[in-house]
Structure formats: C-alpha cells, structure tokens
Amino acid sequence: MYRLRRGALSPFDPRNPLLAYRSRPREDESLLSWMTRLARGNAVKLQCLATDVLGFSPQLLTHDLDRVPDEELLGRLVTRVGCTYEQACSTGMWAYQGLLWFEAPKLRGPVDWLMPMGRSPHDRRRICSYTTQMCCACLAGDPIPYFRRYWRLALAVVCPVHGTYLRDCCPWCHGPIEFHTTDFGCRLLPSVEPMMHCGKCGHDWCHEPWDELSAPESLVRFQRQLCQLLADGWSAELPGAGILSPAFFSGLKCLLQRLNQPGRCRRLREYFAWRDAELLFDPCEHALQRFECLRLGDRARLMGMAQDLLVSWPNQFGDIARASRVSSSYFTDYRHLMPYWLHAAIRTELFDQDYAPSQQERSAAKDYLLRHGGAGSADEVNGLLGVSSVSHKAAPRERWNPRGPKCSS
Numbered sequence: 445m446y447r448l449r450r451g452a453l454s455p456f457d458p459r460n461p462l463l464a465y466r467s468r469p470r471e472d473e474s475l476l477s478w479m480t481r482l483a484r485g486n487a488v489k490l491q492c493l494a495t496d497v498l499g500f501s502p503q504l505l506t507h508d509l510d511r512v513p514d515e516e517l518l519g520r521l522v523t524r525v526g527c528t529y530e531q532a533c534s535t536g537m538w539a540y541q542g543l544l545w546f547e548a549p550k551l552r553g554p555v556d557w558l559m560p561m562g563r564s565p566h567d568r569r570r571i572c573s574y575t576t577q578m579c580c581a582c583l584a585g586d587p588i589p590y591f592r593r594y595w596r597l598a599l600a601v602v603c604p605v606h607g608t609y610l611r612d613c614c615p616w617c618h619g620p621i622e623f624h625t626t627d628f629g630c631r632l633l634p635s636v637e638p639m640m641h642c643g644k645c646g647h648d649w650c651h652e653p654w655d656e657l658s659a660p661e662s663l664v665r666f667q668r669q670l671c672q673l674l675a676d677g678w679s680a681e682l683p684g685a686g687i688l689s690p691a692f693f694s695g696l697k698c699l700l701q702r703l704n705q706p707g708r709c710r711r712l713r714e715y716f717a718w719r720d721a722e723l724l725f726d727p728c729e730h731a732l733q734r735f736e737c738l739r740l741g742d743r744a745r746l747m748g749m750a751q752d753l754l755v756s757w758p759n760q761f762g763d764i765a766r767a768s769r770v771s772s773s774y775f776t777d778y779r780h781l782m783p784y785w786l787h788a789a790i791r792t793e794l795f796d797q798d799y800a801p802s803q804q805e806r807s808a809a810k811d812y813l814l815r816h817g818g819a820g821s822a823d824e825v826n827g828l829l830g831v832s833s834v835s836h837k838a839a840p841r842e843r844w845n846p847r848g849p850k851c852s853s
Contacts, residue, residue: 476510489627510536536593544674583640709774713725
C-alpha cells in the first residue's frame with residue numbers, strides 16, 4: 445500500500461538486527477502510538493523510524509495508519525520488534541471488525557464511528573482536525589503512557605475507568621492532540637515525552653486536574669456498557685445487541701444522526717433542552733456534517749440524548765418522539781439499510797396511519813369465518829377485521845401527529 449524507499453534493506457536481511465528498544469504493543473494501543481513509542485525508545489525521530497529503519501517513503505506518516513492494515517508495515521515491525529503478527533495486528537482499527545462494523549473500514553472516504561484524520565478542503569463534512577482524544581488520568585497512571593484505539597472512536601466521550609469526560613484538544617492551547625508531531629521540524633529530539641506533552645505548546649497533560657470533568661452517572665454507565673459490548677460482541681442490556689453488536693451500533697448511529705440533523709428532528713433537542721432546563725444547541729453547521737466531525741462537547745450531549753431514548757426501549761423512545769411531534773418518516777432512512785430492532789420500534793411506536801387490510805388479510809379472514817360456520821360476507825369480514833363496511837378502512841381516529849389544523853365541529 446505504501447511506497448518503499450529505493451535501496452532500502454529487506455526486513456528479512458540478516459543485516460537487519462532487532463531494535464534496541466523492543467516494546468510490544470500495550471493493551472488497546474493504537475499503531476501510531478506504538479510507532480511513536482518505538483521511535484522515542486530508540487532515540488530517533490518518528491520520520492527516521494519510518495524511512496531509515498523501516499524503509500518506507502516519507503509520505504508514510506501522511507496516511508491514517510490506524511485505519512486500514514498494511515501487511516508490509518506490520519511485517520517489518522514484527523521483524524524489528526520480535527513480537528507476534530497477532531500482537532501487531534491488534535493495534536489497528538480493523539480489529540473492531542465483527543464488533544463495531546460488519547466489514548473492515550474502507551481505505552478512503554468517511555467511516556462510521558472513526559474520527560477523521562486531518563482537514564479536507566474538498567469535503568465539507570470534514571471541517572476539523574481533531575483526530576483523537578485522551579484521558580489525562582489514564583496517561584498519568586500508566587507506567588508507560590500510550591494512546592488507546594478506543595480514543596479514536598467518536599462514540600467514546602467518557603473514560604470508562606475514571607468516569608470523566610475525555611479531551612479532544614490540549615487544555616492549554618486548545619490545539620488538536622497530535623502526539624506524533626512532537627519532533628516534527630526539530631533539529632534535535634525534544635526532551636519531553638511525546639505521550640505526555642502537547643507537541644504545539646509543550647504543556648504537560650499528566651498534571652492537568654481532571655476531577656471537575658466528572659460525567660453524569662447515567663452516561664458513565666452507558667459508556668461502560670458500550671465498552672463491554674465491544675469486548676464481548678453481544679449484550680443482553682442493550683436493544684438489538686443480543687446476537688450481533690454491529691447491529692446495535694448501526695442503529696445507534698442512525699439515532700445520533702437524527703439527533704444531529706436540523707429541521708423537524710431539531711424538536712428532539714428542544715425537548716431535551718426544555719426537560720433538563722438547558723440551553724438549546726445546534727451542533728450541525730450544515731445538513732451533511734457527520735457525527736464523527738463534531739467536537740467532544742456536542743458528541744457527549746448527543747450521546748446522553750441517545751442514552752435517554754434507549755431507556756425502557758421502545759416505550760420511552762415513542763413517548764419522547766410523540767411529545768416532540770417527530771413521526772416515523774423523519775427517523776426512517778430510505779437510502780440505507782436500517783437494523784430491524786430500530787425499524788420495528790419506529791413502525792410500532794410512530795407509524796401514524798389508519799389501518800387498511802390487504803387482499804390477503806381479507807381472504808384469510810373470509811376462510812376463517814367459513815370454517816367456523818359463518819357466511820363470509822363482506823360485512824362479517826369487515827367486522828372481524830375492525831374496519832368500516834362503507835370505505836373498507838378503519839374508522840377515523842384522532843392522530844397524535846395531525847397533518848393540519850383540527851376541524852371544529
């Protein structure tokens with residue numbers, strides 16, 4: 445996938461010894477974090493590790509290394525470090541295949557739940573460069589600080605260990621977290637640890653107070669359920685996750701995207717703002733903006749709303765949607781597939797249309813009446829099905845979401 449340097453040694457060449465510092469990947473560590481630690485431990489810059497040691501072109505670091513596996517890169521790291529291929533392969537986002545996605549992430553284009561890397565002047569949906577997040581308490585408590593893969597996911601807004609909000613920027617300069625760029629543009633290696641200091645202003649993240657960032661207990665519990673779901677692949681507590689976890693995450697993404705949209709779905713945010721006595725916020729700047737491109741504060745509020753919708757599923761979801769006057773058509777996505785657990789709840793709770801039996805239902809009802817001594821007339825069939833004998837439709841009923849002003853009698 446990535447171009448090799450001309451004249452680079454083969455990774456199987458006997459002249460290529462093992463690295464002096466051969467730290468194996470930590471638990472849930474990302475590939476870019478692992479390579480940054482290897483470069484720091486061997487007293488070389490990350491660019492030198494990619495070009496002089498591994499033999500790749502300088503453009504290697506311009507790609508999102510955590511997104512799609514590269515067998516050549518992983519093979520050379522395995523040879524130089526001495527770890528197993530399974531350990532190296534567990535550092536990428538592709539390890540979530542079957543847990544978060546049905547298929548592995550694509551090489552290009554937006555990916556659900558994955559925060560995009562860098563800016564794109566041609567894609568309006570990528571308006572930020574906030575690629576990863578961090579928990580200062582986790583970095584301070586690690587014997588060897590490292591960045592987790594879980595922090596690259598847009599659904600991660602709370603640390604499941606400490607119960608505090610994550611950070612998507614440096615608390616001092618408010619710049620994006622780019623731990624791998626600490627030695628970029630430096631003639632000598634920086635004296636600070638890249639995993640603990642901001643590469644832009646040099647602020648120490650590990651000495652940052654984090655007690656005041658405590659998240660609500662309900663959101664912390666929901667975040668821990670998501671972490672357990674990613675580990676086990678199923679959950680009996682979350683709707684639609686009893687068999688396959690990707691089915692639940694697909695439905696959760698649909699709910700979050702509706703909560704993020706303008707228009708009629710804005711009434712859902714108005715409902716939560718009125719209920720919780722908070723100010724109304726509009727996270728989306730345009731209709732095409734994706735949930736993964738939002739800042740941490742907006743994503744945390746939307747995740748809290750989604751958690752409220754999932755409580756006592758689907759009763760509370762239906763009550764909130766009806767109170768906001770958001771019908772089923774605004775939740776249904778006609779361009780993409782929707783998981784059955786979400787589609788069934790929308791159909792049951794929000795489908796506001798009079799019942800009209802099909803021809804197959806009328807035939808089955810007539811056969812039932814004939815088997816039990818009935819005449820099978822149209823009036824008997826209509827009475828059994830509960831529809832009017834004149835229009836063959838259900839009697840007009842009061843709608844919870846009327847299409848127009850009520851007529852005065």
